[in-house]
Amino acid sequence: MGVGGAHPGGLNLTKEIFYSEKISRASRILDVGCGTGQTAAYLAAHYGAKVTAMDINPIMIEKAKSRMMQYQLPVEVIRGSIEDFPLKDGTFDFILSESVLSFVNKPRALKEIFRLLKSGGRFIANELTTNNKLLSSNEEEIKQFYGLDSVLSETDWVDLLEQSGFKNIKALIQKSSMLQNDSTPEFQHSEYMDPGLYTVMIQHLNILVKYQGILDNRIFLCTR
Template identity: 40%
Template sequence: MNYLDSLAKLGIGGAHPGGLKLTKKILVKESIDRTTSLLDIGCGTGQTAAFIAEHFPCAVTAMDIHPLMVEKAIQRFNTCNVPITVFQENVEHMRLKEQFDIVLSESVLAFTNLSKSLSSIMEALQPHGRLLAVEIMIDASMSEVDRNVIASFYGFRELLTEAEWREKLIQAGFKQIDLEQPVIDPLKVEIDEAQDFHFSESQIDEAIEILHQHQELTEIYQEALQYCVFRCLR
């Protein structure tokens, strides 16, 4: 079982840094109305997508690569009675042509081949659409050994500095890239923000052990690991 499998088994509602509290702060700054179409990539169990559908008058679509996440997202949407289209897909291969005003990514892109995923997102966005992304960012002083430890545990495909993120986004074709670094206590996010859980029936002990390892790594590397919010215009 890997880190993403453990999140799926535990059914964690908001595993991204800052949780739903940060999501709310990001969204209230956006102009969202009945004409807005929003895609939540890597939606997990659907906490964010459900919140958006309940509080914003826009069309919401959600997707995730993990079948168990999609299953639990569908259960949530049915329970909440929210009209959300949800499907299983790899963000690198979405093939959605200019369908969305907003693509929301919460701790997703670092797990992907960025060249492919950013290209796919650009294709999915309508002209003048925007990508809102909460992503991990590392300090340039982090050693290669530490990078490998973190990447190996989480399954990150790429760990980037701010300059490297900006370069990737520019290469993908985004015209305006704004970055904000919210103040986040990663340990507080895990405990006090207490995301909702939807446990599976098997392998819970193993999943909880992986979550404990995640908390230990977060504490060890809290000075070198940063989190940022990107707002990128097509």
């Protein structure tokens, strides 16, 4: 539908998280599953960092490229999958995934992210987390609707990050509800939008209401 930022908390939360990180013009940053490239553009414009944005979806790549062209930002936009991304080991100082890991094979993606980070590099993720053990019917509903293989708790995420080799893992709960997004919404509408997408959007909002207080997003910060 051309939603500019598709993660809970929006660009304001992204700005807040990066404020505490030591980013310089020399930093190499990878935005995994960049969508339309809103965060990648911000990191390049605000910090002057060397940013690579990648996504598996060709429409997202097209939109991200047109955004970088419009604002004349030197962001490299590459199509690929984070489960197998052919760049050299130890390329990046920071890797970011905003609402992406939940949708992929998590151990494979985390192995790739670990490999692509420099030693001492930082991985920052903003991911869907369940606060309670879900009834299996509820878990099935969420998995089916979003196409997930699992719905992880904070402990599950931390275990997975540890198993993938990450250290100094911190988990922070997002302060606002998943239904709030403090950033001004931004849309880069596609020329043709399947009318079925409106139904999907309504179903998504219904799920957020139904699982308010049960599903939250967590920010995971860790070091390679």
